Amino acid sequence: MAHAHSHDHGHHHHNHAADITHFGRAFGIGIGLNLVFVAAEAAGGWWANSSALLSDAGHNLSDVLSLALAWGASVLGRQPTSARYTYGLKSATIQAALLNAALLYVALGFILWDTLNHLRHPEPVNSQLVMLIAGLGIVINGATALLFRSGQKGDANVRGAYLHMLTDALVSLGVVVGGALVYFTGWVWLDPLISLIILAVVAVGSWGLMRETVQLSLHGVPHAIDPGAVRQFLLAQPGVTHVHDLHIWPLSTRDTALTAHLVRPSGSDTDFLHHLQHKLKDEFNIGHMTVQIEPDACTHGSCDAPE
Template identity: 35%
Template sequence: MTEHAHSHGHGHSHGVSPDADRRWLRAALLLLTAYMAVEVVIGVLAQSLALISDAAHMLTDAVSIVLALIAMRLAARPARGGYTYGLKRAEILSAQANGITLLLLSVWLAYEAVQRLISPPAVTGGLVLITALSGIVVNLICTWLLSRANRSSLNVEGAYQHILTDLFGFVATAISGLIVLTTGFTRADAIASLVVVALMLRAGTGLVRESGRIFMEAAPAGLDPDALGERLVSQDEVVEVHDLHIWQITSGQPALSAHILVAPGGDCHKVRRNLQELLSGGYGITHATLQVDHLGEQGSAGDVLTLGPGPGHAAADGSERPGSEHCEDTHGPVHRQEPRRP
């Protein structure tokens, strides 16, 4: 008789960032906002695009932290109504917004920097150098504050990347201020801005790519679904694994669902427990939904092992298999236990 076992892994790591994370982020936000106001005034007085671009970047730093704080509050709300996962992906929206902001700002700064390379204005090198050096100190403190928060969250990582690229930008600005002060080479200011642009492009691209993977329901980076499927089907009494889906609810919260077919007479409940232990211990996947059924008992042993998901569906090795009573419309590759030779 065919058995059905539907299970959900327990002990899910659905915890939101603790209050400590919010405290670190708020402290960095206050420090950044205060310094940014000072830098804008000095940048205008010194006619330094590098300083103004740093200040503009600090504005996006502040916005990124505000977004992170809002997203944390939204993600902490319990699941209700149509939002069965709650609002946990608000943090991923925040990370994507941070990445897009970095990319847009880098385009504007690149344009301004090229204009200044063509026609460089007079830059007060000494003022730029002093301001940039103090900016390095401020950003080092902010970087340390955010490093204390939970960086496994893509949301916090987005804010952290903003601060880190700003720190490198201040280093480049300080060097340009020293060059202008000692040599009078005013184009160094625009070149420093281009260095900041390159850093912003790199950080922004990474954030957009990683948040995009989560929105597109891709498997977590570094986890190969095909290899995992083969590992599952190699376990005792497992004959076939299909409808295997692996995705991330939000940062650090992978989820998995699959249909498992067990050899006739096998213990479905034992198989389910073993597979969940494997997923939790070996892959860190504690949110797993497994449907475990017996494979049809009719036919010879050889027939049982070669039953497929339905006409026209390919197995994991690319070959086409005969139909089966189970899941005539499977999604994705099918992983099968190879028939054991006597």
């Protein structure tokens, strides 16, 4: 019986550190810009008597909190390992992503209640002010989304920030269009109606991220990895006849671990493990690998069929 444990600490490790530093700046800039905008949007919504603008301000405020939580989690995730936390605090990014998704839907619930009140009792709206502030939102949210665009495919936290900001830019565009319609038609009920549409778009658009973060929090296989393909890859390796006790789980929103028992009658060697380590990283983005090499399927005194 042979055990092998491997982590990829080479070229990929340094790129990862550079990415974290870059997105740390992006989080800081995004939070600063959006705090200023939320204050302006809330004041403008109150002054213009626009539920659509106030709804968007509430949503943007939840996004500021989301950015702050995601940033804090990324900092915790870089903390070194310890005797108690053998993987460090990487999983803080998963918990932050889950909390962010939950907070978003709580905020949507409060905004929905206020919007329904405005729909039942529509009031005059300062459409020109609404269009001006929402137009500013398109610029700020669009610019913030661009800060996270390059990293949104490899990290649920960064992807969450990117999708939130991109959605906010589109929502602001909807508010501008709604303000123009109210201005030209005088139909004040359009403002809360547009607010309802905004809430629906945000809720539907965020559901995929919510489902993904719940999956990660339950140690499910990350959605970008096909566990069947990983099993077939391991079975295709030279000398491997069976694979069992295969487990794949997220350490963070961007780090994945794998453990497996490989039945390989010829035993283990350094070249085999080195090849396996790098292929798992390159093909599946699995950077933490622990495998147990067994000479036959009856190593533990049982000849049960492998998983």
